[in-house]
Amino acid sequence: MSGPVSRSLRSARVLIALGMILCIGICALFAGWIAPHDPGDQNLLSILTPPAWAAGGDPSYPLGTDGLGRCILSRLIYGARTAMLVAFFASFGAMIIGSVLAHISGYFGGVVDWIIGRMVDVWMSFPPVILSLILMVGLGVGLSKVILAIILVDWTRFCRVLRSEVLIVTRHDYVAAVRLLGFTHWQTIVREVLPATLPLLITLVSIEMAIAVVVEAILSFVGLGVGSDQPAWGQMIADARQSVYQSPWNLLLPILGIFLTVTAFNLLGDGLRRTLDVRFSETGR
C-alpha cells in the first residue's frame, strides 16, 4: 500500500517539475545573493552587450545587458521572484474563493447552486485578459494589485470545475450515510467531500500557477503589472522589443524564463492528476 504522496514522488513528471520549480524558487527566494548586479543598475557605457561567451561579451554581465545597460541575468532572477510570488499567492487566493463557493454550490445545490452558477457564468463571459486589464486600471499598478486582479478573474475556473466534482462526490451514498449518522453539513463537507475533491484541487492549483505566470507577464508587458521599479519578465519582453534586431537574446531570455516556469507547473499538474486521481489509480493503471 503506497500513499498518494509516495506515489506522486515516483512519477517522473512530478519529479522533473518539482526540480524545475525548486530551481526557479531558489532564484526567486535568494535573488539578492545570486544576482551579480542590482537589477535596476544602469551602465550606459555598455548597453546591449551580448552574453559573456559571444564575441564582444563582458564577463561581468553573463547574459549581457539590455538597452539601458542593465544586467539581464539579474533582471531574470529578480523577475523570477515576481513571477513566483504572483504564481503562489494568486493561485492560492483564487483556489480559496473558488473552492469554498464550489463546495457550497455543489453540496447544497438548489437555489444556492443556481445563484453561484449564474455568477460564474456572468463572470466568465468577460474576456479574462481584458477583465484583468480593466481591474489593473482601476486598482493601479503593483505586485499585490496584480495578485488581486488574477484572483478576481480566475476564481471562476476553480468554482466551475470543482463544483461538478463536488456534485459527483455528494451523490455517493456515503455522504448521505454520514448525514444520517448525525454529521453536520460542515463536518460532512470537511471530512467526506473535501478529501475526495482534494486531488483535483491540488492539480488545479498547479495549473493555475502556470496561468498566473502568463497573466502576470501579459500585464507587465502592457505596463499595467508590477511597478516599473520591480523587474518582471513581461516588462523585459516589452523593453526588448525596441532592440530586437540588435540583440535577440534580450527578447528570448525572458520568454525562456516564462516558458520553463509554465512548463514546470503544467507538468506538475499533469503528473499530480495522474497519481492523485482515484479514477486513474483505482483501475490499477
Add this chain to the structure above:
Amino acid sequence: MFAIQADELTVGAAIDGVIVPAIRALSFELEPGKILGLVGESGAGKSMVGRAIAKLLPSGFKVTSGRLLFEGTDLVQMPPGALRALLGRAIAFIPQAPMTALNPVHTIGAQFDEHLARIDEGDRASRRDRALTMLEAARLPHATDLLAQYPHQLSGGMCQRVLIALAFSSNPRLVIADEPTTALDVTMHPQILRLIADMQREHGTAVIFITHDLRLAAQLCDEVIVMYAGRAVESGPARAVLSSPAHPYTRCLQLANPSMRAERRALYVMPEQMPSLSQLRDMSGCHFAPRCPLVAADCRRVEPPSLMLAAGRNAACIRAEATSDIGATQQLTSAPAISQRLVLQVEGLEKHYAAGRGLFGRGRIVSAVKRASFVIAENEFVALVGESGSGKSTIAKLLVGLEQPTNGRILLNGENLTEATTRSAALRAISLQIVFQDPQSALNPRRRVASIVTQVMEAGSRHAGWEELRAKTAELLAEVGLSADLAARLPGQLSGGQRQRVNIARALCTIPKILVADEIVSGLDVSIQAQLLNLLARLRAELGFAMLFISHDLSVVRHLCSRVLVMYRGEIVEQGPVETVFANPQHPHTRALLASVPPDEPEVAWSMLQAAVN
C-alpha cells in the same frame, strides 16, 4: 457434428508475471438444438468461455492451450477475418446489460438494418421486412413503430427482446446468452427466458446459457456445467445434476439458496469465498477444499480428476458419494418473539415529484408513493417487494429523511419524524439507520474500515477517545463476523461480501431500533448472500432490532421476513404475513412476482416456461 466443442480449453491470465489459469482444461460438447448451462458464482470463469469464443478476452488473458471447435473448425487458431465472418452470423450473443448494448443515438430500425446489411441480407426493403418479422417473433408489439424508436424509449425488457431478435435474425447456429435476465426486473425474467427457449427451438440453435441461478438452469438447460474457480467441477444432464448433485459445491450452492416452497430451513453457509486469480496462484489440491464440508487430507494434496459417475455425468470430487449427506449444518436462528410494541408507524405517506417542468407550463406531477400506510413492530422483519420503479427506494429515503414526504406521517417510537428538524434528525441517528444497496458507493473509499464503522461517534460535538473507538471497532467487526485485522483496510481492499458487512456494521454502531435495508444482498453471490442472511438473523437474536427489508427476491424475503408489503406503481397493493400472501396472492402483481421464481425442484416443470412449449 457438434455445434461447439471445447477440448481441454485453458485460458491463462497474467498475474504479476505469472500465468494463472482462469479456465482450466474445460471440455464440453454441445449438439445443435441443445442448451448448455454454465453455472457458478462470479469469478468462476463462466463468462470467460463466451469471451474466449468471441476472442474478446480481457487484456492479460489468453487461450494458452486446448481447442474450441465450432462445427469442427478450431476458433482459437482461426484467423481474425474468418472469425469475424462467423461472429454475428453463425455465432450470436445476447448480452447481460441490454440498455447499454444498444447504441443510444441510433433508432432500433437503424441498428437492425446495420446488422442485417452486415450479414448481407438483401436490399433495404427486404431488410426492413426481415427486421419486422424478427421483432414480431420476439413478441414485441407495434413493431413498425418500434423501428423508429430510440433505445431509451424502451424498457429494459423490450431492449432485451430487441437484442434477442437481433441475435436470432441471422439464423445463427450458436447463441451465447450471458446472464440475459440479471439486469432486468424479476417479473420480466420468465418472458425473456421463454422467448430465448422458443427462438432456440424454432431455429434449432445451440445455446450456451451462462447463469448463476441453479433453479433457472435446471428449467431451461439440457446439460449443465457447474464451474468453480475456472474448473468444471460437475457436468451432466441438467435435471440429473441439479436434483442429485454429485459435487459438494453444487450441493452447497443449492443449500445456500433459500427455498420458495419447502419448509423454512437454515441456509447452508460455505465459509469464505471463491479464491481470486491471485489466490489461485498459490493453491494446490482441490480448489474447493478450503470451503468443502467433506474435505479430506487427500483433497488438499492433489487436484481430484474428473470422474465419470454415469454416462455423460462427471464430477471432480473424490468423495462424491458422500455429497448427498451434506445437510444444513446450522440451526435456524429462532427469531425473538415479536412484541406488540410498534417501532415504526407510517400513515398515508405520499411523495410527489414535479416532472418535466420547463420555463413555461406547469409540468406533470408524478407520485412516487401513494398513500402508503404500514407498521413495524419491535424485532419484526418486514419485507417490501415490488419491481423496480415501484417506489420501494423512495419509501426508504422518506423513512430515513433523505427526502421529505408530501403528505402523511412517520412515527418512530410514537414520536413524529415527519418534519425535518434537528430533533428528528437526532432521533433518527440513534434509532433508525439505513444500509445502502451498493457498498461500493456507501463506503468512503478514503476511510479505513475502523473509521467507517465508528463514524457515528465523530458526529456532532461528540469526541470519542481513541481507546473507546478501538474497542467499538473490535466489537462491531466481531459482531458482523469480520476478522479484526481488516480494521486497517480501505474498502477497495475488501471483497463484496466483506464490504456489505462493514456497511451493516456501521448502521449497527448505535444499536438502532430499526434498520432500513435497501436490496442489501442483491448484487451478491448465493454463498455470500447466505452468509449475510444468517448474519442478519443472528444479529437480530443478539441485539434485537426491527428491519424493513427491501428486495425483489421473494425466496430471500420468505426466508428472512415474517411480513411482506407488495408495492406496485407507488402503491402498497397487498400486505400480510409472508406465508399467507405467498400461498394466496390477491393482487395480480403479487402473482406475477411469485410466478417469476423458478421452482426449487428440478423435476417440477416451471409453468411460466412450460406455457410456451405447448
